[in-house]
Amino acid sequence: MAQFMADIRSSLVNALHDALSSTGVDLPEGFQPGLERPARRTHGDWSSNAALALAKRVGCNPRELADALAEYLRANLPEHVDEVSVAGPGFVNFRLAPTWLHSVVTDAVAAGVDHYGRHNFGAGQTVIVEFVSANPTGPVHAGHGRGAAYGDALARLLERCGFKVYREFYINDRGTQMDLYAASLAARRDGKAVPEEGYSGQYIEDWAAEMPRDVDVRSWGQQRALADQRAALALLSVRFDNWFSEQTLLDSGAIQQTLVALADAGATYRSEGALWLRSSDYGDDKDRVLIKTDGEYTYLLPDIAYHRNKLERAGAHGLLINVWGADHHGYVARMKAAMTALGCDPERLEVVITQLVRLERDGEEVRISKRTGDLIELREVVEEVGADAARFAYLLQSMDTSFTFDLDKVAAQVMENPVFYVQMAHARLCSIAARARAEGVVRADWRDVDLALLSHERELEMMRQIAVLAEVIVAAANERAPHRVTVWLREFASTVHGFYHDCYVVGTGIAPELTQARLVLVDAARIGLAVGLETLGVSAPEAM
RNA sequence: GCCCACGUAGCUCAGGGGAAAGAGCACUUGCCUCCGGAGCAAGGGGUCGCAGGUUCGAAUCCUGCCGUGGGCGCCA
Secondary structure (H helix, E strand, O other), X not given: OHHHHHHHHHHHHHHHHHHHHHOOOOOOOOOOXXXXXXXXXXXXXEEXXXXXXXXXXXXXXXXXXXXXXXXXXXXXXXOOXXXXXXEOOOEEEEEEOHHHHHHHHHHXXXXXXXXXXXXXXOOOOEEEEEOOOOOOOOOOEHHHHHHHHHHHHHHHHHHHOOOEEEEEEEEOOOOHHHHHHHHHHHHHHOOOOOOOOOOOHHHHHHHHHHOOOOOOHHHHHHHHHHHHHHHHHHHOOOOOOEEEEHHHHHHOOHHHHHHHHHHHOOOEEEEOOEEEEOHHHHOOOOOEEEEOOOOOEOOHHHHHHHHHHHHHHHOOOOEEEEXXXXXHHHHHHHHHHHHHHOOOOHHHXXXXXXXOEEEEEOOEEEOOOOOOOOOOEHHXXXXXXXXXXXXXXXXXXXXXXXXXXXXXXXXXXXOOOHHHHHHHHHHHHHHHHHHHHHOOOOOOOHHHOOHHHOOOHHHHHHHHHHHHHHHHHHHHXXXXXXXXXXXXXXXXXXXXHHHHHHOOOOOOOOOHHHHHHHHHHXXXXXXXHHHHHHHHOOOOOOOO
């Protein structure tokens, strides 16, 4: 599996190193020959720009250097390499032997869905991924869905890379917004107008109507909102390991301890009746208030205490990843400043900003507005389009782009909807295997099957892409970019449909040995699709 | 005004130092004796926002400008 990929890669890098030293090039400190997959297959399976990068230093023509490297490499062919060539301005291209692809297939089949594309470079490291963290003052809306799908997919990717991951939701269950929320609920229950700056929206009416008379409004309202959020997120298959209450930080004294720690660090001062954090000493634009003149904490102070708590739980080498909406980006500098003031490495806190979501229905924009109360709830979105389609749509693009979620298109169970295209590819592979069973084909052990029979371009392409998946998972995890997996899935599904169309597996005209080889390939491809879908948290149905 | 992200095909978006710019949708045209046609194949469609710079090489990195969205609270 990934083991093999690492091996082919390092074997090529080592070979390039040897070739370079044979030419007597004196290499810059720590030089690593570049090795990448060429955009065009005609350029080979792997390509190195080492000659281009070093030509100037050596003082010769890049082609000449590339020729010298290629000559050495041809005389000392690394394993699985069929051909070494020089092309373009001075690229050294490697073409691999089919044996390489055969091991890709057997690795995938041997590893299965649970182990293929699994890596262990994260072993021993804890990551706390905090996401959604909506206020407990109402339902989660469609915009939260993006953070929810993203946070969970990122967690899954990190888990596949060996990290110990905690999914965490921070509950702002105290402060001004909670007061306003409780006041709004009480007002509507009593048939009065909601207070100024209060919460309106239909859900306030509904919840106020179902609220018993003799309850603590705050507490009841909070439980009501949390239950609703939890249920809506569960509909999207997002579950948290920890729902962390801000109130517990007050109860445990953690906030007081944080104040003391900040004061000890000389990072606070009193001015104009408030307590300030010297955040501008630590990279923020300005200083920030921690305790208001009325004695109440700002949002920031408990949140600093919370991050301190998380760092402690994550351990010495632990990492915190926060997923915040674009409307919170201005908050990043002050939180990092606070972490720095407390003497911890700000690098251990990573904040991913997700750009906002635009909703469309029938090509018309649907406003996600809290003020008017006509927000589209996440629950509505999931109920309308389904959890799989919603997640796939949320994870289709980079989090850096604000994207348009078209409810009609995402809901459509048709080919133009990528999630069905990908799931269909998986179902088709399953149906081939089922067909083989129904036809009474006895599957040989994959170790006894001659994979050299797989020579159709569709088959070769499938094998190459299965190999790429293992790298895609690493890149997606390291770049915090689950959409890389989504992109791979779409491309791979396209190859699978092509294979399905061109390469029959069972049938009267198919040689039994070829059927066997293709059944193994079908299994490997099915595993690839299932692994990709699993890292996104999208189901891989056997039939549709 | 300052800060962040984005600007790539008609639309939604990949690619984020390398070789001739990609996908899906939409449009045009082919393909069902046979594992599900919910599919496959072919075609048209681009000054990669604009202008400089760095580099052997820039859609990609840097600077400025223009445009879009978001932020700039003792709200969260």
